[in-house]
Amino acid sequence: MKKITLFICLFFVGVAVKAQCISTSQYPFSDVTSSNTGVVQEITSCNYAGEYSVITGLIIGNDYEFTATGGAGNYITVTDDSDNVIAFGNSPLTVNAVAVSTVRFHISLSNGCETDSDCHTTTIQCISATCAPPPAPANDECVNAISLTVDSTFCDGTNTNATNAGATDSGVVAASCFVYGENDVWFSFTVPSGIATVDVSTDFTGGTLVDSEISLYSGTCGSLTEVSCDQDGGTTTLSNGFSWNSIISDAPVNVGQTYYVRVSGYDATSEGTFCLKVSTNQLLSAQDFVSDAFKAYPNPVKDVLNLSYSTEISSVSVYNMLGQEVLSKQLNAAQTQLDMSVLSSGNYLVKANVDGITKTIKVVKQ
Template sequence: MKTKFLLFLSLFIISFQIKAQYCTPNPTSVDGTGITNVTMGTINNTTVAETDNYGDYSSQITDVNQGLQTSFSISYDTGAGYTYETKIWIDWNNDFDFDDTDEEVYSGTTDGNSLTTLSGFFAVPASAVLGNHRLRVGGQDNGPVTPCYNDSYGTFEDYTINVVIPTCAPPAATTSVTPNCTSSQYFVEVNVTNLGSGTPSITDGTTTWPVTATGNVQVGPFAFNTPTTLTLQHGNNATCNVIMGTYNYVACPPANDDCANAILLTVGTTYNDYITDGTNLEASDSTETITTCNGLSGGDIWYKVIVPASGSITIETGDTTTAQTGFDSVIAIYSGACGSLTHIDCDDDSGPSSYSLKSVTNQTPGATLYIRVFEYANDVLGDIGISAYDVPLSTTSFDNTNFSAYPNPVKDVLNLSYTSNISKVAICNLLGQEMFKKDINASQSQIDISSLTNGAYFVKVEVDNLVKTIKIIKTN
């Protein structure tokens, strides 16, 4: 009976040994030659396309330090150039798989160039068991990359790491980013909590900041939207250098990021009179009343306007004052007070191109209206121009008795005359969009409007800084 038991046990152990092996990735294709080099510690392995696009180089071993970081680089040749999602797995518990939650140690994606290199680091847990562990690196461009990948367009390689006890104690720190909105710069606040066994310092690869004691070290400044990688150096042994990470601060939120800080628009008589520039860069979502127009996905900015005596106002978005093309805007107009706004109306694309244009009437003169502006779907960041205007029908400061404009309705030529020189004439449609503009500098003028389509227009006649606005009808 004892002999049978021992025989059964031996067969079980042999069977387990046969079955206990790592899965073999089997990508059916690869772009270019896939992974061409892996460098990590003492491993520097340059390869060509492998059979079944998998290379078992587990005989190549490099030491990694328990509780410290290990840097690496992975180079690709993807032929015509494709993005490859890339991961590194390590079998920390040596159970012949990479399924445990802590065994994916790196994830990144190549930039799409034909020849490209991913560089980074992974942390070796302080609890990592000493000795050898299988490491697998893999990439693909046709679906989620998994350690046992067997779909198309992939590339995989295996190596071995040997966890050893480090010969130095690394410094330690926590970090936070502090912006300076006035100067468009940011600082990284490094709170050093342990000096380690060396003489630490902080570097971005160009500048070095000394560390003389535990506590805060302000590193910078760096320009907005400039990523900076910082390393906490041991000072005596590079093995114990700590890559703290890559930091960035894109921009400060706009000043008019919320309703309470809405920017006041000056009311003109055309869009071009008083254009105000704005940006949705780093704008956040408001908690104000929702709009009935589609496309609100966060990132709104706010303006306000005082309703003129006419009770009517037009809000329009467009190019900036520097003629920069703005984003695909949506506007919503509200009455009331911030925190308890009432939605009046909204518009997406009634203006030229993808700009917004909305006129509201019968508003209370002197009341404040709030305008919410956002980019449709909030997937494009950039600048925008916005203007508020009201086209008056007449002016009391103009000598109407000595002014004539005929015929009206008019077919081709509008005749204008006044007792003094007319400096300029502009014609706008009922939306306030300028259709025609001309310098006159004469007491009489004939304005050719034959190119205008039939309909109603406002004609603005300027004399000595006084403006007379009349309404005409263009006919055939």
């Protein structure tokens, strides 16, 4: 009878030990901070069975649900940061009234602690009533787009300037490269003089959104035209171990025009802070100036020289053939007239400044 009792005790001890599967390899390599917002938060889309993730920032006393999907099975063991077991079981696993703020989320195929090299998507969600979703960001809709300055140096790998946490679907048709697009936020920028193309990027460390998709639009809210789009074009390794943020490169723009940028997560769980930057890629050249509709007439001119261009002419100066400035005028207009009646007959150089580029033409004064 004692042998039978001992066998039964050892059997159940063995099952209990087997049921607590402690992994020794961490992934993602960096800790993940719990959002505590009541929405499902992705830890990573590629945990292997036999790995664990470190999650910080849990609120002591709150309830959390841990899930793992993919692969041939998903068995979860939750421990504290010293691997003392808190809970274990098949996914989804609920931990009530968590007693620590940092946990390790271990994953295996079953309570036999088998491992694999398949990608498992792991998530955490605070399910307590106190974990309410955040309010929608101020730039949740296109009409409330946050204005950005081209070539700002704010995005440095530490700073963030936005979040899509709590964002709602703006109702704009999904951009051509978007997989999701429903937790989108909006930005705008106006192109300064001299710029021909821009880069638009979320490819910076420092944020908690590590899988973004972005699109660039011309036009106005309610009448947008897609200019360019990118999903996962980034090269910076983020906290999830992947380069899943986005870059739109060398997008053509027009000086003085306002453009809109839409940023979304890859899916419903891809939410968090990020930094969005718009930067100069190519400058306008003199050839760009010539190719547009710059006109100066009549030439030869007797009194008034008419000047026009497709965009605003900021200033114009007239020089004699000795290089001396004889006339100067601030215009800030696309069309203007220059009174040359006071000048002596002869040849002159007229220099017009447009978009930071100077166009020089020879004019004959009669």
